[in-house]
Amino acid sequence: MMLRTLHKLTAVLAAAGAAQAYKLLAPEELQHLLSEEYSTAARQNFDPKNTTGLLAPILRVRLPGTKESAEVRAHFRDFFTQSPTLAHGSDGSSGWQVEEDSFYDITPVPPVPGGDLNVSFTNLAAVRDPPDTRPGDVGRLTLVAHYDSKREPAGFIGATDSAFPCALILQVLANLDAALTRKWQSGADDGKHTRGLQVLLLDGEEALKDWTATDSIYGARHMARTWDEQTGDYGVTTQRKSRLDAIDLFLLLDLLGTPAPNIPSYYKHTDWAHVHLGRLQRLIRGENTAAKTKDARDDEKKDSNGKEKGVDKAEEGWFARPGKFLMGGRIGDDHLPFHNFGVPILHLIPMPFPHVWHTIDDDSDHLDMPTMVEWAQIMTVFVAEYMELSGYLV
Ligand SMILES: [Zn+2]
Structure with missing residues (x-):
């Protein structure tokens, strides 16, 4: 990911302000998703030393076209096809369709000497659509992160960039997959389901040499072009005219896992979602505090000398509202080719970037477990509300 000083907006955005179906969770459903069971699972899956967790297998050098990159992809594929946490149907399948999009491109330097x-x-896409729907009638919430690592400095593993964002996406699916199955199997809304869930794990985000239009976001550029041309199941009798057009929201996660990130709202057309994330974080922090004993709360308010502490900067939350839209379009990242086709973008990337950005220190030692668990809570609740899972969570 790179900061750019110039960005040419070449596309007309898709009709902004289109009605957003979005259903708030009931208080007891929120409490359920914040319960110990879920945070324990997140802590186990994000433990850098837990080789059977979701994060540890990604924390390694994974340059495009290498055996290590293929092994990380196999880890993702196993999650979708063999994970016991995903609801499996009577035919033994998880309901997730996993596809790989492989292609060749010319790079200025080889990934390895x-x-x-x-x-x-190779990009990896996984899709779960409601039953008995035609692809062109489904709009997909699309959760996106890149899984390649950067060639330099040698040994760079990109714990925030973007190993943790990949693991976070899988954790959210593990938390919500059963509820999605219950909703779609309930029959309550038969024939009315138009919302699907999709994951995109992209290759070749990092520049091999220096960030340029042709040496960066290799996977995203290829995927956007390919899906724009994928019109077979989409057409005159369906709502969406291409696979690309079937992305309702492109939610890109990048550079996450260090404490107290500041995540601005970059795009006006998805500002509504940024408002929800801020609201959810305040709700979640309120619930987490209420769950502690009163004594523990009182102790936290005091410093080591027993005096009352001032308000911690981090307590203000991650989704700051001042300064919104200022950086919109100036951060080079995987969303750009999709944005240029008019796909709505929600870019969850901190500004400023983490201090370990593109250094050898972007490793597991600089990931913060409470921050990672809080990300899992926020994103799980946001996706649950977006997918309208209220009534099917408990
Ligand atoms: Zn990067």
Whole structure:
């Protein structure tokens, strides 16, 4: 991911302000998703030393076209096809369709010494649509992160960039997949389901040499073009005219996992979602505090000398409202090719970037477990509300 000083907006955005179906959870449903059971699972899955967790297998060098990159992809594929946490149907399948999009592109330097300049890249997409729907009638919430690592500095593993964001997406699915199954199997809304869930794990986000239009976001550029041309199941009798057009919200997670991130609202057309995230964080922090004993709360308010502490800066929350839209379009990242086709973008990336950004210190030692667990809580509740899972969670 790179900061750019110039950005040429070449596309007309899709009709902004289109009615957003979004259903708030009931207080007891929120409490359920914040219960110990869920935070324990998140802590286990995000433990950098837990080799059977979701994060540890990604914390390694994973340059495009290498064996290590393929092994990380196999970890993702196993999650969708073999994970016991995903609801499996009577045919044994999880209901997730997993696809790989492989292609070659020319790079300025090989990813590994002595390698070819014609490099193999592979994106992974996983889709779960409601039953008995035609693809062109479904709009998909699309959760996105890149899984490649950066060539330099040597040994860079990108714990925030973007190993943790990938693991976070999988944790959210593990938390909500059963509720999605219950909702779609309930029959209550038969014939009315138009909302699906999709995950996009992209290759080749990082520049191999220096960030340019052709040496960066290899996977995203290829995926946007391919899906724009994928019109087979989409057409004159369906709502959406292409696979690309079937993305209702492109939710990109990047550079996450360090404490107290400041996540501005970058795009006016998805500002409504940013408002929800701020609201959810305040609700979640309120519930988490209420769950502690009163004595523990009183102790926290005092410093080591027993005096009352001032308000911690971090307590203000991550989704600041001042300064919104200022950086919109100036951050080079995987959303750009999709944005240029008019896809609505919600970019969850801190500003400023974490201090470990693009250094060898972007490793597991600099991930903060309470922050990661809080991300899982916020994103789980947001996706539950977006997918209208109220009534099917408990
Ligand atoms: Zn990066």
